[in-house]
Amino acid sequence: MRLIPLGLLALSLAGCALPYTPPALSPATQPAPASGNVAFPPPPSATTAAAPITILVSIDGFRPDYLDRGVTPNLNALAAGGVSAAMRPAFPSITFPNHWTLVTGKVPDHHGIVGNKMEDPARPGETFTMSSDDPFWWNAAEPIWVTAEKAGVHTATMFWPGANVGWGGTLLPDSHGAVANATRPEDWQQFNQAVTGAQRVDAVIDWMRRPAATRPRFVTLYFDTVDSAGHANGPQAAETTQAVAAVDVQIGRLVEGLRALHQPANLVIVADHGMAATDSTRTIALDRIADPGDFRLLSERGPYAMLFPVAGHEAALEAQLLKPHRHMTCWRKGEVPARFRYGTNPRIPPYFCLAETGWLILKSAATGPFHGGAHGYDNRSPDMAALFVANGPAFAAGKRLASFDNVAINPLLRDLIGLPAGVGLDGDDAPFRQVLNR
Numbered sequence: 001m002r003l004i005p006l007g008l009l010a011l012s013l014a015g016c017a018l019p020y021t022p023p024a025l026s027p028a029t030q031p032a033p034a035s036g037n038v039a040f041p042p043p044p045s046a047t048t049a050a051a052p053i054t055i056l057v058s059i060d061g062f063r064p065d066y067l068d069r070g071v072t073p074n075l076n077a078l079a080a081g082g083v084s085a086a087m088r089p090a091f092p093s094i095t096f097p098n099h100w101t102l103v104t105g106k107v108p109d110h111h112g113i114v115g116n117k118m119e120d121p122a123r124p125g126e127t128f129t130m131s132s133d134d135p136f137w138w139n140a141a142e143p144i145w146v147t148a149e150k151a152g153v154h155t156a157t158m159f160w161p162g163a164n165v166g167w168g169g170t171l172l173p174d175s176h177g178a179v180a181n182a183t184r185p186e187d188w189q190q191f192n193q194a195v196t197g198a199q200r201v202d203a204v205i206d207w208m209r210r211p212a213a214t215r216p217r218f219v220t221l222y223f224d225t226v227d228s229a230g231h232a233n234g235p236q237a238a239e240t241t242q243a244v245a246a247v248d249v250q251i252g253r254l255v256e257g258l259r260a261l262h263q264p265a266n267l268v269i270v271a272d273h274g275m276a277a278t279d280s281t282r283t284i285a286l287d288r289i290a291d292p293g294d295f296r297l298l299s300e301r302g303p304y305a306m307l308f309p310v311a312g313h314e315a316a317l318e319a320q321l322l323k324p325h326r327h328m329t330c331w332r333k334g335e336v337p338a339r340f341r342y343g344t345n346p347r348i349p350p351y352f353c354l355a356e357t358g359w360l361i362l363k364s365a366a367t368g369p370f371h372g373g374a375h376g377y378d379n380r381s382p383d384m385a386a387l388f389v390a391n392g393p394a395f396a397a398g399k400r401l402a403s404f405d406n407v408a409i410n411p412l413l414r415d416l417i418g419l420p421a422g423v424g425l426d427g428d429d430a431p432f433r434q435v436l437n438r
Contacts, residue, residue: 060223064087072248078255079391096116097115101409114342142167144414155218156220158221166182169182202253234275267392274375276303276383280368283365287363287364296308302376307352328361330352330353339380408428408431410427415436
């Protein structure tokens, strides 16, 4: 997810550019033996153990193989003492659709957040962007914090795409953003990229200091710097490794803060997608394939393209778009392969083109050299795989799962929080049934 101009990106990543020194690990963050769990055992002196809380952590753009770079002692320890996997994102493998899938248990085609940018026939002239918080765009699927709040479970969100939305409500006209009849987390923070990782973690720890009656039992926490570094520099770059190391320090800060409070927790640490290397030698110029007078493009560059035909030009556009192309395949909306589970939502334009992993579709040819990283490709591509690590009293230790679809995360969270199984979800908790301590 790219939320700031490239000129500001260097400032946001400056804190990640320092040489990395692994933190001194306490016993809580040392790798655990296969027979034990790492996170947060009640201390021997505790007379009354606190009930476990559940914390869902997203590290945007964190590929599972980033754990192999030797700079993530805290995450590796949690994985060794808990459960880990390479998780499959939903399609398209981009930020907002996948974050909404993780908390709703539905694929983008069903929950309605079908892209980071989209339009809706019911709202002609409007465009959804990553700053849109009108509930109209979000109301098709209920996020886990709303389900929990309805059940009387206190929740708190330290950033998460959609967590600032008054879910289920209606935006009041001429009200400066007021929403009627909405449900939000008990506590929530409006996303601001200037809030540091340490500040985000400390806010979560501060919530844990509340009395039991008002302490949140379900919390989200979100980090964006790994994704930003991957976009700007590519997944193999030293800058990306530095960002990975820096966020691992914050995971250690979270673990230590919870341990100091004697607060047991089930940590579910995920990513929304992976990252693939891109450069200016692997681009596809749409204006060299189809006449720009025949279509309107929703976004000007990316791993995929969504196109609207100009009225009366449908046949001309199809004649060029739907024939075979090198490094790109295009479909009519209703003919997108079924395995993507994508193509029925009214917010998806009539034509959809997907590039081969590592290639970018541009409105017109690149004007100069560039390199970096991107996501949004085939969700089965190894480069798009997403991190999954879970650790806490609910999980067995030292278990490695086969890859699974991220629609299983909402059902898992329901199990951890004590909510009933969802109805009409696109996934279930089957991937975790053999690794949960019931």
